[in-house]
Amino acid sequence: MGSIGPWQIVLIVAVILLLFGGRKIPELMRGLGRGVKEFKDATQADDEKSSKGERIED
Incomplete structure (x- = not known):
């Protein structure tokens, strides 16, 4: 399996x-693009919550 070529x-x-x-x-x-942006926003919000010591609920 090589790399993907131009063809x-x-x-x-x-x-x-x-x-x-x-x-x-x-x-x-x-x-x-919207889905990726929402995913990034959600992961950043979870990171902020965890850095503040708040509990993250599923």
């Missing part, structure tokens, strides 16, 4: 375009 990246991008279409991709990326 493999082109193939992956082509398959994604065929599956989702050009109009859906920006929507998907926007949603992914």
